[in-house]
Amino acid sequence: MAETAIVSEELAKKFATEKDTPYTRWVRAEGLDIIGAHYVPSLHTVELKPWARRGGKGVFINHEASRTSNDCYVCEIAPGQKLAPQRQLFEEMILVLDGRGSTSVWNDAGSRITFEWKAGALFAIPLNTYHQHFNGSGREPARYVAVTNAPPVINLYEDIDFIFGTKHDFRGRFNGEPDYFSAKxxxxxxxxxxxxxxxxxxxxxxxxxxxxxxxxxxxxxxxxxxxxxxxxxxxxxxxxxxxxxxxxxxxxxxxxxxxxxxxxxxxxxxxxxxxxxxxxxxxxxxxxxxxxxxxxxxxxxxxxxxxxxxxxxxxxxxxxxxxxxxxxxxxxxxxxxxxxxxxxxxxxxxxxxxxxxxxxxxxxxxxxxxxxxxxx
Ligand SMILES: [Fe+2]
The missing domain is CATH 2.60.120.10 (Jelly Rolls)
Known part of the structure; x- marks a missing residue:
């Protein structure tokens, strides 16, 4: 007997409104496809669509608890292009899948660090710092996969302008240290x-x-x-x-x-x-x-x-x-x-x-x- 705990449609319907969250409404409003899978054969080739907020292309990959725990997306920067700068009140970890480029990170205090990466690089975005990714190649796209804890943060504040537009430096996380992104x-x-x-x-x-x-x-x-x-x-x-x-x-x-x-x-x-x-x-x-x-x-x-x-x-x-x-x-x-x-x-x-x-x-x-x- 499989223990997937799947119940009748009738019982599921009684909880349908609780399944929808501020996060799920936001992720749908971003206009990207959402892959609801537990297996993606290749992140290198998974199909992406234009992403207005970021200025690149992307897809969300959501598992069954994404609406409450953590989520995932793949993003691609066209040759010679860059993404829009963004700051956010959630954390993000990134693995570069393809290509090479650089990222600038800065805060309201005026500290700014730029570091370079290529496929295989792994880094995280300090909380609420502005960050902007640049493709370093004029010929090849650059693609990365990221996991964030946006779902609980968006569910907590339910205010997208606050999540992406709050002026505050978390100096304990990032204070412009010159060697912040050195590989030490x-x-x-x-x-x-x-x-x-x-x-x-x-x-x-x-x-x-x-x-x-x-x-x-x-x-x-x-x-x-x-x-x-x-x-x-x-x-x-x-x-x-x-x-x-x-x-x-x-x-x-x-x-x-x-x-x-x-x-x-x-x-x-x-x-x-x-x-x-x-x-x-x-x-x-x-x-x-x-x-x-x-x-x-x-x-x-x-x-x-x-x-x-x-x-x-x-x-x-x-x-x-x-x-x-x-x-x-x-x-x-x-x-x-x-x-x-x-x-x-x-x-x-x-x-x-x-x-x-x-x-x-x-x-x-x-x-x-x-x-x-x-x-x-
Ligand atoms: Fe495991």
């Missing part, structure tokens, strides 16, 4: 505090065995914002442990090829193929699991909303903790047999075999005992 950072545990990553595809990572299969990991806090993001990488012939969390994790493939399984508890896993530029947004509390079937390590960037990070009393995300002790991650020892079989079949098509034995062994060393009830 302070590493604290798994967390890198930085405002600019020049090349997310090749950034050095830290070992994170807790997620399975010899993976590398790094977490970001950018522009002193409240949203978070991380990069994970896993080796050839391996896959990560299945887990679940709240909505709004936007998983963007930076390198490699493979597939992900996503499924609501009790339902059969659904399979989504990916390559560089694919995006997967696991639905609220759906289990999901990422598999590398290619000949290179697979790396992804996850833009998240803190709301998705259900944590235990120690502050550890439950998606990192075994289901055997009440977390939201399925140990390899507890996964369904077809998980391994389908992975081996997918690898075989590329002439590869699973390289999971070390990960299975390592897990056994500190695997909690099975609780009295089944965890499968």
């Amino acid at each position: 950072g302070e590493q604290k545990g798994l967390l890198l505090q930085t405002n600019f990553v020049a090349d997310a595809v090749n950034l050095s990572l830290i070992s994170a065995k807790e997620r399975g299969a010899g993976g590398g990991h790094i977490r970001f806090n950018m522009a002193k914002g409240s949203m978070n993001s991380h990069i994970s990488q896993f080796p050839v012939g391996t896959y990560k442990k299945a887990h679940c969390h709240g909505p709004g994790a936007h998983v963007i493939i930076l390198s490699g090829e493979g597939y992900s399984l996503m499924w609501p508890e009790g339902d059969a896993p659904r399979r989504y193929e990916w390559q560089v530029g694919s995006m997967i947004v696991p639905p609220n509390m759906w289990l999901h699991q990422h598999f590398n079937t290619g000949t290179t390590p697979a790396r992804y960037l996850a833009f998240k909303h803190e709301g998705v990070s259900i944590r235990n009393a120690q502050g550890v995300p439950k998606a990192w903790i075994s289901r055997r002790i009440g977390g939201d991650q399925i140990d390899y020892a507890d996964e369904a047999p077809e998980i391994r079989r389908t992975f081996a079949e997918a690898l075989a098509r590329n002439g590869l075999t699973p390289k999971m034995e070390a990960a299975y062994e390592a897990e056994l060393a500190d695997l909690p005992p099975l609780p009295a009830r089944s965890v499968a």
